[in-house]
Amino acid sequence: MKIAVCIKQVPTREWQPRLNDARTWIREQDVSYEMNEPDAYALEEALRLREKHGGEVVVCSAGPARVQQVIREALARGADRALHVEADALGSADAFVTAEALAAAMTDERFDLVLTGLQSDDQGHAQMGVILAERLAVPHSTIIMEIQVVDSGIRVKRELEGGWFQWIAMPLPALLTIQSGINQLRYATLKGIMAAKKKEIRKAPMPGGVQPAQQVVALAMPARSKQTQMIAGAPAEAARDLVRRLREEARVL
Secondary structure (H helix, E strand, C coil): EEEEEEEEEEEEECCCCCCCCCCCCCCCCCCEEEEEEEHHHHHHHHHHHHHCCCCCEEEEEEEEEHHHHHEEEEEEEEEEEEEEECCCCHHHHHHHHHHHHHHHHHHHEEEEEEEECCCCCCCCCCCCCHHHHHHHHCCCCEEEEEEHHHHHEEEEEEEEEHHHHHEEECCCCCEEEEECCCCCCCCCHHHHHHHHHCCCCCEEEECCCCCCCCCCCCCCCCCCCCCCCCCCCHHHHHHHHHHHHHCCCCCCC
16 A cells, blocks of 8 residues: 655744744744654554555655755654655645645645644644645545555545544545644654655656736734733622632622
């Protein structure tokens, strides 16, 4: 089985965002990056499918040269090779542009299965995988919690609302967006890190004529505000007033 895993490089969760001078994106000079967590679960699931059914795992990513950091990490965890659509503009691209760039590079590979994380930790639109499936002209399913390979293709378990799940039978090729927690992540070993240095990273150009589907006009940091209120009166009376305010004004009770 030939499996593609789309991974994204995102700012680390501990980093405090700072806006650029134009207030249209973050200051990338200050950022430390890591692999998008849902994508890490997709990668782990692909590695487990390969170990069980054979084949190869190809990591695919779109973005500036710095994206090779997470590509090398994915190769160190066990992916066989990588595909990188390298362009500075893809660092802040919307889901439509990213999907178009990846689809143009992935089409000739003819993957049996494409896995993506459910959503990215930075923008969180949960749209790239769905759009990519449309561009690759393959069926897709989202929020996947389990994958079973059967003679007719695959059976997948989808997470629904309210604690419900749904099993769906799908043909191959197909695309799935993976929910975090589907498995337990592995970490790169020293042997894997050394082996990753020799693995192929094929670079693909950004396709021409792709126009953004959205434009960021301005960004603003969440306003920080606080208000102190003193509650007077006897302890019992003050306690009743505090409970009333928590229930009626703050609405936390």
